[in-house]
């Protein structure tokens with residue numbers, strides 16, 4: 001059966017897209033060919049005066065081009081042929097000679113939005129699933145079916161650049177505000193409104209649109225104004241990408257070229273850049289990250305027969321501090337859970353409820369949720385100092401002080417006041433879940449849910465299972481984590497879990513280099529140049545030096561000398577230097593960015609001058625992490641290299657364009673990595689001894705991934 005069907009009523013054609021056997025519509029070669037044939041008919045049939053383009057999928061308009069065809073591209077020429085075909089199709093929509101209205105319900109992304117932009121009019125449904133955007137740069141490519149040309153002409157240069165350069169997706173209401181769509185209607189009348197608009201357009205009606213989007217913006221329209229916008233955007237892209245991601249700059253050029261020399265020249269520029277980027281290294285890595293993250297979204301988190309996940313509706317959080325209140329806020333905002341918070345004083349509870357509500361309010365103000373959703377959700381949150389409401393909890397998450405006895409006590413007490421099927425999760429960052437579970441009566445229902453700070457923003461959740469955790473409990477925690485909008489990796493209950501374990505040797509090494517006299521700026525710049533969003537010293541300040549100290553002591557205990565923490569951190573914390581949260585750590589924080597505090601060198605007894613060659617700074621830092629990642633995967637802390645890589649990217653900002661630590665080992669070459677580690681061992685000590693598994697893989701010429 002074809003993907004498209006055409007019906008004509010009263011001179012208006014309804015072109016319906018429904019790619020069979022797929023949950024979403026994507027545009028493949030076959031679909032494109034069908035499209036072309038239908039456009040021939042639309043053009044030649046004199047009875048047809050106008051048309052609408054609509055999808056039959058319950059929650060999707062067009063998700064984009066067929067990514068399978070895209071990843072199969074091997075040469076620049078193949079990529080060029082593909083992109084030209086896409087451009088041809090959108091060009092045909094534009095020059096149809098008859099009005100065509102896009103009736104958008106569900107995701108309208110990438111090539112889907114470019115098709116809609118090529119239509120004469122856009123009506124969208126008022127529905128949370130209706131999202132419009134151009135996420136191409138996230139895959140290392142650019143919108144190249146006219147998106148870089150038509151979007152700025154429709155909504156104005158600055159709004160268009162914001163969407164294209166950041167790979168942004170808008171909800172339907174925001175899209176209406178920005179002029180991306182013409183009308184917003186209830187889903188039940190979408191088709192009818194689109195048909196009426198098509199008929200009116202055929203009768204000569206012209207919708208009034210502010211030219212170039214928001215009216216009166218000189219910057220968007222005049223040539224000198226545009227020049228200012230482009231130069232600002234270029235500077236900001238370079239700063240953000242550190243030169244590692246070529247796509248945003250290419251997109252910027254395609255937009256600029258088109259505005260200067262016209263759409264045809266702009267399309268040529270889009271096509272040339274697309275072809276180059278599509279077969280480039282960065283795009284290939286980003287696509288793999290995308291595939292891995294998508295696969296994780298469907299992964300139930302347990303092997304073999306998958307038990308049914310328990311529906312988590314009522315959540316109780318113990319400890320309404322920094323993490324507890326953030327977790328409660330996310331549960332309400334994302335999962336629409338009914339949340340009960342508990343702490344030792346009403347003051348703390350009240351503050352925490354207020355914080356969670358104000359974060360909900362700011363979501364509403366940023367247009368992420370509607371007024372109705374805001375009103376509904378803010379009353380889902382309540383709290384107290386007693387156990388009221390715990391009886392109906394499906395899940396309890398404890399986020400009390402990082403102290404084994406306190407945690408054991410609250411978990412045991414929670415068991416007494418909850419139903420027999422309630423799951424109890426700990427948000428501990430360092431304490432083995434098994435040790436907390438030793439104090440409860442139902443250890444099979446105890447699990448770790450390790451959120452990262454700030455919990456509202458950080459996309460990763462480590463779900464930690466002990467050898468006693470029941471599979472249905474794991475499946476339920478994973479499903480709930482996903483409902484919170486997190487990417488979830490399932491991790492074994494070993495000290496440091498995954499993220500902190502591979503982070504520790506890296507941070508320790510940074511501390512050691514600092515003591516050897518390497519300036520803080522050099523350390524941080526070396527790693528931001530490698531692609532991390534912040535360097536290791538600034539990262540310690542973000543995490544909190546007290547937290548780093550606590551975690552590194554646990555890891556030192558567990559793994560011995562190779563995890564020996566940096567001397568001097570205690571002295572820092574004794575002086576109240578806890579990092580950003582206390583206003584000073586290695587940096588001192590006034591308003592805005594921190595400045596290196598020179599007094600720190602004295603406190604840390606750092607050498608006055610460093611003799612460490614520059615290349616060694618980078619390899620010591622990077623290999624400390626890669627080696628530990630190899631070891632931890634070999635210990636089966638994570639279930640696969642895929643989980644480990646995504647965990648590192650989302651949990652600590654490992655550069656996505658390098659694909660994660662394990663994929664990066666593949667890129668470097670396992671044998672090369674072993675040689676480098678052996679050299680570092682000879683020069684700097686046994687902590688660099690290559691992981692056994694790396695030596696074995698090197699001897700057998702193995703790699704972590706077979707693709708790429």
Ligand code: NAI
Nearest residue numbers: 319320321322323324343344399400401402427428429453
């Ligand atoms: P916090 O000190 O801000 O909050 C702890 C809260 O627990 C306080 O409000 C305290 O009054 C309350 N509390 C203590 N004993 C209690 C009891 N018996 N009953 C009820 N409430 C009690 O600490 P934070 O930073 O929120 O950390 C909480 C947990 O989250 C710790 O286990 C920590 O390791 C973990 N964590 C912290 C991260 C961070 O970046 N701060 C990141 C990930 C995990």
